[in-house]
Amino acid sequence: MTTPAKRLATEIQSPAATRPYDVEAIRADFPILRRQIHGHPLVYLDNAATSQKPQVVIDALTRYYESENANIHRGVHYLSEHATEEYEAARESVRAFLNAEAAHEIIFTRGATESINLVGQTYGRAHVGPGDEILITAMEHHSNIVPWQILCGEKGASLRVAPINDAGELLLDGFASLLSARTKLVAVTHVSNALGTIVPVRQIVDLAHARNVPVFLDGAQAVPHLPVDVRSLGCDFYAFSGHKVYGPTGIGVLYGKSALLEAMPPYQGGGDMISSVTFEHTTYNKLPYKFEAGTPNVSGAIGLGAAIAYVNRLGIEAIGAHGREILARATAAVSAIPGVRLIGTAKEKAGVLSFVLENVHPHDVGTILDQEGIAIRTGHHCAQPVMQRFGVPATARASFALYNTIEEVNALAAGIRKVQEVFA
């Protein structure tokens, strides 16, 4: 396509590779972006739900199943050893991606949701009791609410919710005032999936640690856009999903500090998580295997490793800079349309543009945009309390990725105007 993308290409340099950010070349890496939907080129703006996959990830999955498939940590045969090496190499890729201290601090899960449940059912069950509190924020995804509600229900503990302002920014004073001797865990999103707000997690960690409260961060929406360094953040746990960062579905990550993970009871029982088993007693395996019962998602981990390699090749800083440009352009283009109300106008945002249209339900917006080949999400985005906070039943949400272009932003704006024509 044309000039705006080319202009971007000259403006945004990848520091790691000193290559220009060539979005058209990047798009060529994603086979699905060549598709037509309803007679229009696909404009995929539902990246906060799941991202598309580059050819290198698809190839990694195919290669594994075509020529490398074997179970891991079990066989002495060649294929098993090779699969084990690849699986553990993926763990090392994740470690480096998050700058964790040790690879055994990286637990593979099914996704961020399972990572949260794992912490709830192990650390939570061991440390939360009657009268205790777990502190979250008003902008959490259901997956960072419900597992804590379940835990609180089991233990007679209560869930406290730090408030946000009308822009969708966390009120740090409100957060701090809810921290107390009863607080046993802070669980906060790094980037809000419904609003796009980047939460000041470093300050949250400092406030919580000043009271010796450990912090869990839900990074599902953060890792595609921001460099994440768990040691610099100082968080105790960090979770993300592979499929939102160009990897396969069904694979995710829980990072935990060694000392915490060591002290935690296991999550699920089964093969691979044991050192020895008798009918009287089981000795659990060392980290990280203690938390990986059963045959894991080997191909998923290998695919995630390939996705991280792809992101590293482009450079997360360059990806982030491109994303900020696209979000700024989209915010300007969409907010210029009369009758649009943006939901989530925090100063610091990443990847997400939620909006509602006067007199048009988001579901109708979604259907009409779909007819133009534009894929967005409409609904409550698994964040019903956020919808209630802003007094809307649902929003339309465009969410961006490293392959989106200014032309696609313009197509979104034109599509919204078409919605208004239909409902005029």
Added chain:
Amino acid sequence: MPELRDLYQDVILEHSKAPRNFREMPAANRTAEGFNPLCGDHFTIYLEMEGDSIRDVSFQGAGCAISKASASMMTQAVKGKTLAEAEGLFARFHGLVTGRQPNEEGSLGKLAVFSGVSEFPVRVKCATLAWHTLRAALEGAQQPISTE
């Protein structure tokens, strides 16, 4: 390729902007709530039954254009009908919007404008939410119903 105008027919847009029988009904002797959790649509249907007949029907709530227009036109269609007639109408309407049973004999009257929904399978729930809720009200359901 499905056509947008087949879905958003003028009659549907008009009913979504100015829904009929869109009010609470203090005299209602049956009510039911319906949710479409996927998109947040939420309606309450009010009925005043006289024996086996729907003497009056109204609705309130929020939803997309399709769900709101469907609720509005449903209230017009079932007012004065017996329970069995309303059930029969729902069955034919359901056949129409799912594309299983075209409106061959024209027995659906004005409701035939919803035929375009069959080209948009994810919107079938929107078109039928009010009807499912009506059925729940007729059956005297105690719990809100859901399309999921």
